[in-house]
Amino acid sequence: MAISAVESAGNEDGMQAGIGATDPDDAGAIVFRNAAVKRGDRIIWQHGDFSIPRGTVTAIVGTNGTGKTTMMGTELGLIPLAAGSLSVLGKPAGSLNHLIGYVPQSYTTAIDSNLTAEQSVLLGLTGTCFGIHPVTRAQRAKAHEAMTFTGIADKAKYRLSQLSGGLRQRVAIAQALVCDPQLLMLDEPLANLDLASQRATVHVLAKLNRELGMTIQVVAHDLNMLLPILTGAVYLLDGHPHYAAMNKVLDADLLTHLYGTSVQVVTTPQGDMFVTPSADEPQDVEADTHAPQEVARFHQHHRDTQSSGGAKDNGNKEAQAS
Numbered sequence: 001m002a003i004s005a006v007e008s009a010g011n012e013d014g015m016q017a018g019i020g021a022t023d024p025d026d027a028g029a030i031v032f033r034n035a036a037v038k039r040g041d042r043i044i045w046q047h048g049d050f051s052i053p054r055g056t057v058t059a060i061v062g063t064n065g066t067g068k069t070t071m072m073g074t075e076l077g078l079i080p081l082a083a084g085s086l087s088v089l090g091k092p093a094g095s096l097n098h099l100i101g102y103v104p105q106s107y108t109t110a111i112d113s114n115l116t117a118e119q120s121v122l123l124g125l126t127g128t129c130f131g132i133h134p135v136t137r138a139q140r141a142k143a144h145e146a147m148t149f150t151g152i153a154d155k156a157k158y159r160l161s162q163l164s165g166g167l168r169q170r171v172a173i174a175q176a177l178v179c180d181p182q183l184l185m186l187d188e189p190l191a192n193l194d195l196a197s198q199r200a201t202v203h204v205l206a207k208l209n210r211e212l213g214m215t216i217q218v219v220a221h222d223l224n225m226l227l228p229i230l231t232g233a234v235y236l237l238d239g240h241p242h243y244a245a246m247n248k249v250l251d252a253d254l255l256t257h258l259y260g261t262s263v264q265v266v267t268t269p270q271g272d273m274f275v276t277p278s279a280d281e282p283q284d285v286e287a288d289t290h291a292p293q294e295v296a297r298f299h300q301h302h303r304d305t306q307s308s309g310g311a312k313d314n315g316n317k318e319a320q321a322s
Contacts, residue, residue, distance in 0.1 A: 028051035028052050028053050028054060029052050029053065029054040029055075029056070029088070029089060029182075029183060029215040030051070030052040030075060030086075030087070030088050030183075030217070031050075031051045031052075031086070031087045031088075032048040032049060032050055032051075032084065032085075032086050032241070033049055033084050033085045033086070034047060034048070034049050034083065034084035034085075035047075035048035035049070035074070035081050035083065035084035035085065035086050035241075036048070036081060036082045036083040036084055037067065037070055037071075037074055037079060037081060037082055038082040043082070043239065044066075044067040044070050044239075045066070045067045045070075045071075045236055045239050045240060045241050046082075046083070046239060046240065047240045048084065048240070048241040049084075050234070050241070050242065050243035051243070052215075052217070052232070052234070052243060053231075053232075054215050055209070055213045055214075055215055056209075056215060056216075056231040056232060057205065057209050057215075057216045057217075057218070057226075057229045057230050057231050057232075058216070058217050058218070058230070058231065058232050058233060058234060058243075059217075059218050059219070059220045059223060059226060059230055059232075059233040059234070060072070060217065060218070060219045060220070060233070060234045060235075060236070061220060061221070061223065061233050061234070061235050061236070061249075061258070062235060062236030062237065062258065063236075063258070063259060063260060066236040066237075066239075067236055067241075068219045068236060069105070069187055069219060071234065071236075071241065072102075072185055072187060072217070072219065074086055074093060075088050075093055075185070075217075076093065076094060076097060076100065076102065076185075077092070077093040077094015077095070077097065078094070088100070088183070089182055089183060098179065099180075099181055099182045099183065100181050100182070100183045100184075100185060101124075101173075101176030101177055101179060101181035101183070101184045101185070102176060102184075102185045102186075102187075103169075103172045103173055103175075103176050103184075103185070103186040103187065103189060104187050105187040105188040105191060105219075113159065113160045113161035114159055114160070114161065115159065115160055116156065116157055116158060116159055116160070117147065117152055117155045117156050117157070117158055117159075117160065117163065117167075117171045117174075118140075118143055118144075118147070118156040118157065120160060120171050120172075120175055121143040121146055121147055121171060121174045121175045121178055122135055122139060122140070122143050122178075123175055124143075124146075124174075124175040124176060124177070124178035124179050125139050125142065125143070125178055125179065126139075142178050143156075143174070143178055144156070146174040146175075146177045146178040147171075147174050149174070149177065149204075149207070149208075150170040150171075150173050150174045150177070150204050151170060151200070151204065152167060152170050152171060152174060155167060155171075164197065165192060165193050165194075165197060166193050166194065166196070166197025166198075166200055166201065167197075169189060169193060169197065169201055170200065170201065170204060173186070173189075173201070173204055173205075177208075181214070182214070182215065183214070183215045183216075183217070184205075184208065184214055184215070184216045184217070185216075185217045185218075186205075186216070186217070186218045186219070187219045188219050188220065188221070189201055189205075189218060189220075190202075190220065190222070190225055190226070191221075198225045199225065202225050202226060202228070202229065205218070205226075205229060206228070206229045209229060227246065230246050231245065231246065232244060232245045232246055232249070233246060233249045235249060235254075235258055237254075237257065237258050
């Protein structure tokens with residue numbers, strides 16, 4: 001994805017797919033071959049053998065401590081494999097990190113809240129907030145286009161401390177986009193956001209995939225808000241990572257095993273699907289997920305947007321893990 005004032009002239013959203021993308025006939029965007037990761041003497045996961053296709057939106061799911069964020073660390077080349085191999089964008093993990101945009105879970109708390117949104121996005125180009133670094137007109141143009149794409153151009157001069165959590169998350173995404181990535185990785189991008197902010201964030205991700213064909217990977221717990229755009233999921237089960245299309249992941253027995261609690265998959269008359277606590281779930285247990293009624297409102301809005309905007313239909317339904 002290349003962003004420039006000239007290229008954006010023919011694109012109402014101000015961004016276009018970049019030149020020189022990797023050959024689509026190459027292997028998948030992310031390819032694990034008998035991969036394993038250890039911390040000391042403890043095996044985090046092993047026997048990872050799958051390929052994530054280019055141009056897809058994939059979730060990494062599993063219970064706490066199963067190695068979801070660790071998997072992203074291996075893909076970035078930050079955590080070495082104990083066995084097997086891993087390629088990202090056709091090269092060994094870590095070789096093409098300049099083509100990867102990464103949004104950490106701790107972004108909104110780790111970055112200096114006194115920076116403006118524009119300054120934060122520019123960090124994706126300058127790489128540091130220390131010292132005096134002259135910013136070129138071209139860099140400001142790229143930052144502005146990234147902010148326009150994520151819907152925060154009018155907040156460019158606001159300090160992060162003045163922005164809501166949802167807007168700060170979109171600043172983080174804009175910062176990851178400004179370096180023209182082919183792959184966008186986000187660790188829990190919807191955590192601690194209200195329903196409206198989650199909706200806005202998902203719409204940005206849908207737009208990236210739909211209009212730019214960007215490959216996106218998301219670590220997530222609650223899948224409900226993401227399911228309209230997800231094409232597949234990596235699920236960490238019994239110490240092994242597996243990849244499957246969403247229609248295979250949305251299985252009550254699999255999700256019960258995965259999350260360690262009884263769940264049922266419920267289909268509405270409209271064809272929407274949710275995963276909810278089973279009838280025998282203790283009444284005093286509050287599920288850390290959205291109610292189906294909440295998410296149904298979002299999905300109806302998403303369908304309306306697809307009808308008017310010509311978005312591609314992934315054929316996915318909704319689900320919620322408790």
